[in-house]
Amino acid sequence: MQKARGEQIAQAVDNLLGEALGQLYVKKYFTENARKRALDLVNNLQQAFATRITRLDWMSDSTKQKAKEKLFAITKKIGYPDKWRDYTKVHIERSKYFENVVSAANNNYQHQLQKLGKPVDRSEWFTTPSTVTAYYNPAANEIVFPAAILQPPYFDEAADDALNYGGIGMVIGHEMTHAFDDQGAQFDKDGNVTNWWTKDDFTRFKAKTQQVVDLYNTFTVLDSLHVKGALTLGENTADIGGLAIAYDAFKLTPQGHDTTTFDGFTPGQRFCISTARIWRVKMKDAFMRYWINNNPHSPPMWRVNGPLMNLPYFYLEFHIQAGDKMYLGEQDRIKIW
């Protein structure tokens, strides 16, 4: 279906003049203080992940060492680029759409040409501040969170840490674990293709992930249709690990040690509710059927229930007992990261 003209034009501006639009977007929706808070959050997650790596019972000390070096070498791109691109050569006139596009496209072409023969600029952004996305890029060992995903319900400058760690914290933890999965293991801390795992560690990692496949295969989505455990393995492993890392990181904040309730919920409960809140969607059965067969991510509901069922604190926070719908026996709960 063709998008409305306004949407098409907004998209064109984002594609061609992304960092000019980004400056306006950030000015309106992403304060310096929000950026600082998001960075604190990412730093706490890094710290929490390092501690979890140290405590792993299945990874050798030499691989742990390399994993932590890689973890602390991750470049963090939060909100917007440190230096903005220059668009002074682009000529824009309100009445000349076609000429504007040509001028901006030419500028982008020159921008690419200028890189020839020069060292890679690692500070360059390949998405725009106004794009809702989050990703780990193995070839640069970087995580990227544009200002547009650092918004409610994922992140709210005015909200407590419980909401932010349960929301964007889980997403950030998810992206961080991608640096260490079957894909990420093929790249070293500088983004070069080198496998830094020992063979035994990798075998143990693979064996552990089989538990994830088996558990997600049991999740029923539509009548007889189940989540495809093998197809969604990498993403489910990242979800389970990401949530656990985010919870540990939340514990590093003052509120993580507090018991003051807010709207009748403890901080830990608010953390879990926030996770559930970021994955709220509505979709038709036909689309869900398509999703199940093609998308490497589990359907949103299982991106919430799957990781929570494996988070020990979830049982404590909500007093989950044997027989409850989301209960898993202690020996069945998965802990990879």
Ligand SMILES: [Zn+2]
């Ligand atoms: Zn992912």
